Amino acid sequence: MAVKRRDSELRHISPEQDRHMRRRTRIFCICMAVICFGVLLWRLFVLQIIDPEDYAARAADQQLRDTVIPAARGEILSSDGTVLAASETCWTIRASPRELADELVEPAAKALSEILEIDYEETLEKFSQRSSNDCLLRRRVDKEMADAVRTWCSENGAEGIQIRQDTKRVYPEGDFMGCLLGFTDVDNAGLWGLELQYNELLTGENGRVLTAKNAWGYDMPETYSTLIEAVPGATLTLTIDANIQHYLESAVSAAVQEHNVASRAVGIVMDVQTGAILAMTVKPDYDPNDPRTIVNEEVRDQVNALSGEERSAALQAAQQAQWRNKAISDLYEPGSVFKLITAAAALDTGVCTPDSQFVCAGSINVAGTRFRCANGHIHGLETFAQGLAVSCNPCFIQIGARLGKEAFCDYFEAFDLREGTGIDLPGEIKKSEYYTADRMGPIQDFVPWPSGVLRKKQRPPAAVP
Secondary structure, three states: OOOOOOHHHOOOOOHHHHHHHHHHHHHHHHHHHHHHHHHHHHHHHHHHHHOHHHHHHHHHHHHEEEEEEOOOOOOEEOOOOOEEEEEEEEEEEEEOHHHOOHHHHHHHHHHHHHHHOOOHHHHHHHHHOOOOOOEEEEEEEOHHHHHHHHHHHHHHOOOOEEEEEEEEEEOOOOOOOHHHHOOEOOOOOEOOHHHHHOHHHHOOEOEEEEEEEOOOOOEOOHHHEEEEOOEOOOOEEEOOOHHHHHHHHHHHHHHHHHHOOOOOEEEEEEOOOOOOEEEEEEEOOOOOOOOOOOOOHHHHHHHHOOOHHHHHHHHHHHHHHHHOOHHHHOOOOOHHHHHHHHHHHHHHHOOOOOOOEEEEOOEEEEOOEEEEOHHHOOOEEEEHHHHHHOOOHHHHHHHHHHHOHHHHHHHHHHOOOOEOOOOOOOOOOOEOOOOOHHHOOHHHHHOOOOOOOOOOOOOOOOEEO
């Protein structure tokens, strides 16, 4: 039951109280306005000053279609001008399913899967995603396939099938210089050999086509397009002479077959005046056009006999072994060729002259160990020069004894044989293995080369940009 309050019982608000309440209301409204306006100003400051790129990128994505024009990779040439690696035009087929008419989804999937030799079910599934704006159908197709796709789309009025020009790496000489050239991946980035070493130089600058889109996301006429031309990569010219390389590869391949070499053979030809690499090969070699196929049939059969993860691991190991440039990545002992270093040290220190005489009785005893001359030769009395000419072991053991281990090791270091050569190829071993004077025993002291010496210095490059 409602109870009425008499007028005398109503609270009386004085004029002073009324003004105070109005003042508080105005202050509250002003504060709220300042806060709201401040938040708005801060948001505008963030969008326009601190992070303008985000919304600009969103706007550009809504208004423009950015199509990349791949740059041609630079050529690799031999010193005599033979093209060893080049870029060849190919095409990439992509699609925008949302632009394809509903009644063409199945016919397009059937026709394009046949033309491009791809799976029909996968293609139909891609085209059935009606909101999709981009999907890849096939990369690196030839001109015949690209023309067939273009013809079918034109005859059937199919929209949304994109035929984009691309490039792929080719090696015109086939299985020639594979261990040197290396190869690239599907995106034309260097993965091995000179392709990897000079990837930045060989890689060009991609171009772009900016095409305006309408409110529905479809391309507008070509008058609204902007073209930025691609810049091809630089050409790389090697010190390799293709003729010498052919002769070397032929000779090493013949030697591999004749001597039944199991762990691959190496050949290197250098310019004696500059140290430039004129030819280098490892046989058997692989074809850089198809680097993942195992060349050794026996190894390939062993890998194919496996399955699952075991096969994947074996395949990867076999490929790595095949790609390895044994000429720079494996350790080796130079043998008698190192007598030249011993000879140079002996002549430079003065412990021997070209006419110094030594005796070769066919063998020599050093600290209880007998060393024989090669092939049972007995050279008798011979000079330093004669001993060097016939590579006489007893002669150079005596020369090494005169030189002494300290001087020998000093010259070994002076010839800069402790470090890698610095050749411009990836995968070179950075340090040699060798005896130091404090580790040499009586046998190593007399032997004219340390048993762990690995390589000669060759700073001049195998390639020049």
